[in-house]
Amino acid sequence: MRALADNIFAVGAIDWDLRLFDSLIPLPDGTSYNSFLIKGSEKTALLDTVAPRKTDDLIGHLISAGAGSIDYIIAHHAEQDHSGSLPDILVLYPEAKVVTNAKCKGMLIDLLDIDEDKFIVIEDRQTLSLGDKTLEFVFTPWVHWPETMCSYLKEDKILFSCDFLGAHLASSDLFVSSERDVYEPAKRYFAEIMMPYSKPIRNNLKKLSEFEIDVIAPSHGPAHKNPQFIIDAYTDWAGEEVKNEVVLPYVSMHDSTKKMADYLADALIERGVKVTVFELSKLDLGKLAIALVDAATVVIGSPTFLVGPHPFAANAAFLANALRPKARFISVIGSYGWGTKAAGHLGGILSGLKAELIEPVIVKGYPRGENFKQLDELADRILEKHKEAGICE
Ligand code: FEO
Numbered sequence: 001m002r003a004l005a006d007n008i009f010a011v012g013a014i015d016w017d018l019r020l021f022d023s024l025i026p027l028p029d030g031t032s033y034n035s036f037l038i039k040g041s042e043k044t045a046l047l048d049t050v051a052p053r054k055t056d057d058l059i060g061h062l063i064s065a066g067a068g069s070i071d072y073i074i075a076h077h078a079e080q081d082h083s084g085s086l087p088d089i090l091v092l093y094p095e096a097k098v099v100t101n102a103k104c105k106g107m108l109i110d111l112l113d114i115d116e117d118k119f120i121v122i123e124d125r126q127t128l129s130l131g132d133k134t135l136e137f138v139f140t141p142w143v144h145w146p147e148t149m150c151s152y153l154k155e156d157k158i159l160f161s162c163d164f165l166g167a168h169l170a171s172s173d174l175f176v177s178s179e180r181d182v183y184e185p186a187k188r189y190f191a192e193i194m195m196p197y198s199k200p201i202r203n204n205l206k207k208l209s210e211f212e213i214d215v216i217a218p219s220h221g222p223a224h225k226n227p228q229f230i231i232d233a234y235t236d237w238a239g240e241e242v243k244n245e246v247v248l249p250y251v252s253m254h255d256s257t258k259k260m261a262d263y264l265a266d267a268l269i270e271r272g273v274k275v276t277v278f279e280l281s282k283l284d285l286g287k288l289a290i291a292l293v294d295a296a297t298v299v300i301g302s303p304t305f306l307v308g309p310h311p312f313a314a315n316a317a318f319l320a321n322a323l324r325p326k327a328r329f330i331s332v333i334g335s336y337g338w339g340t341k342a343a344g345h346l347g348g349i350l351s352g353l354k355a356e357l358i359e360p361v362i363v364k365g366y367p368r369g370e371n372f373k374q375l376d377e378l379a380d381r382i383l384e385k386h387k388e389a390g391i392c393e
Contacts, residue, residue, distance in 0.1 A: 001064045002174050004217055005156045007039040007133070009173060011046070011061035012219075013054035016170045021081075025192045026286045030170030030186050034219045036160065037062065038153070040130025043071040046096070047151060047160050050087035051342060058085050059092065063346055069093060072120070072128065074135065075100040076162035078107035078149045084218055087112055092138035099128060101139060103147035118151040127154075127231055138207065140164055142200035144193050150208070157214040161195065164204065165230045167221030175215075176222045179229050184290070185221065186230060188235050190281055191289035196324040201238040205231065232316055242296035242326055244392040246382060249288055250301025251280040251312040256335035256366045261301040263372055264333060265380035285319060297382050298355070300346050304336035308345045317349040329385050331378060332360035335367065360384065 002010045008131075012035035021027050021065070033050035035058060040312040044067065050058045062070075070093040075083055075247035086108065090096060098108065099120045108114050124139040136152045167186035176182050192199060208231075216230060217223040224230050246268055252258035261277060268275040276291045292298065298320060302313030309317070313334075330350050332343040343360040358381050363371040386392045 001061065002038060004174065004215070005158065005225060008153075008156065008158070009037045009039075009061075009065040010174055011035050011037045011058060011067075012066055013050045013057035014050075014170050014172070015051070015054060021168065025313040026284050027168050028286070029168060030102060030282070031168040031220050032170055034217065034260045035061065036132055036217065037065050037067055038130060038135075040133040042129070042131030045072040045099075045128070045135065046070050046089070046132055047074045048076055048082040048162060049089055049198070052080040052084035055088050056086040061081070064232060067201070070096040071161060072099045074151055074161065075104055075108060076150060077122040077145060078104050078111055079145060079163075080111065082162060082371055083108055083112060086114060090118060096160065099146060101137070101149055107145075107147055124280065138211075140204040140207065140373070143172055143204055144196040144197070152213075157212055157213065159213045159216045159227070161216055162219045164199035165216055165224070165234060169221040171222055172331070173222045175225050176229070179226070182221065183233065186233060187293060188286045188290050188329075189220065189236065190234065191293050191323065192286060194238070195289070196322065197240040199328065205235060205238070216391065237293050240326060242389065243294040243310070243330055243384050244273055244389060245291075245295040246289070246297045246299060247276045247278070247281070247291045247327075248276040248299045248301065249280050249313070249316045250333070251303070252301070253303045253310070255300045256301045256363070257333065260333045260335065260361070260363070260367050260371070260375060263316050263367070264299065264379060266377045267376050268382065271379055272392065273379070273381045273383055278316075280316055283316075288319070289315060289323055290363055292320060292327065293321060294387060295327055295382070297331070298327045298388055299331045299333060299351075299378075302319070302332065302334045302342050302346060303342040304334065304342045306339050307339060309334075309342040313342075313346060314349060317346050321350050323353040324352065327355050328389060329358055329382065330355045331358040331382075332362070333375070335363050335365065336358075337365065356385070358385065
């Protein structure tokens with residue numbers, strides 16, 4: 001049985017096989033559902049459970065850790081990848097009380113039909129003594145849902161952050177052994193789950209700065225003995241600054257839009273603007289989400305399919321709108337045969353972004369001389385906007 005520290009045991013599960021989270025989000029590296037058993041001198045607490053598909057792993061680990069009884073189950077978050085085993089664990093340990101905030105209690109009752117008398121409701125910054133170990137609860141709403149919270153184990157200076165500061169990464173490492181290997185899974189996780197909540201994340205990072213933290217133990221991915229690594233990364237990703245980068249997702253049916261995307265990419269490179277191009281028919285949406293974390297500008301390329309945008313382009317625009325990246329400028333390029341409303345539709349789908357629309361370039365048929373001039377002008381306008389934003393010279 002692996003220990004995070006004295007009398008703190010890792011009892012969660014590694015999910016090497018899961019490839020799609022929430023039936024949407026690609027997980028190329030799998031994930032883990034971390035759960036920790038803390039044996040205090042007087043009381044024992046279980047921090048979170050695991051996804052229902054891994055309940056047997058959790059029970060096996062609890063037996064190995066010698067968990068004869070459990071006094072408290074701390075529920076940091078109601079989502080089922082951490083709460084899904086709760087009903088079974090409550091049957092196995094009928095003496096246990098679920099310790100959580102009022103909002104999470106309501107959600108756990110709604111989602112898992114847990115009896116009301118099983119709960120102890122705590123307030124922000126309230127403490128819970130386990131004897132020689134003391135948990136302090138820190139409400140961190142919207143890191144991922146409105147009820148999310150963390151626990152700080154005072155004597156060991158460990159922050160149990162649940163989803164916050166995590167990474168979808170199946171690894172046998174209990175602690176991060178290579179920050180380089182964890183960086184991209186952590187950024188992918190931030191992009192897919194946390195990015196819409198960047199403002200609350202900034203507030204919660206500020207709140208956590210009051211604590212002296214030696215270890216951050218999230219509920220997904222390995223724990224951090226160098227907490228500053230993941231705190232600095234989140235500070236950067238959730239910050240308001242954008243970079244001199246364009247994200248250019250496109251789809252093409254007969255190569256006209258592809259020709260435009262390739263030409264615009266080259267034009268941006270010539271002007272010193274970083275560009276990342278994604279062909280949407282074979283896309284890992286997580287890669288697009290990662291690129292959206294930093295980019296100042298998003299340009300979507302779509303042919304006209306019937307009279308509107310190609311569904312793959314509409315899907316990318318819908319995702320970008322939902323993830324609320326901090327992009328400040330958007331545009332559309334594409335080709336049509338006899339009539340089109342594609343640019344208007346895509347602009348409408350992206351309306352949730354607080355971004356300025358740069359005049360789209362929509363051409364009839366295969367692009368030619370005048371159209372390439374229009375794409376050069378679009379590249380010029382993007383560069384000009386980036387200069388005005390102070391992100392390039
Ligand atoms: Fe890991 Fe929001 O659940």
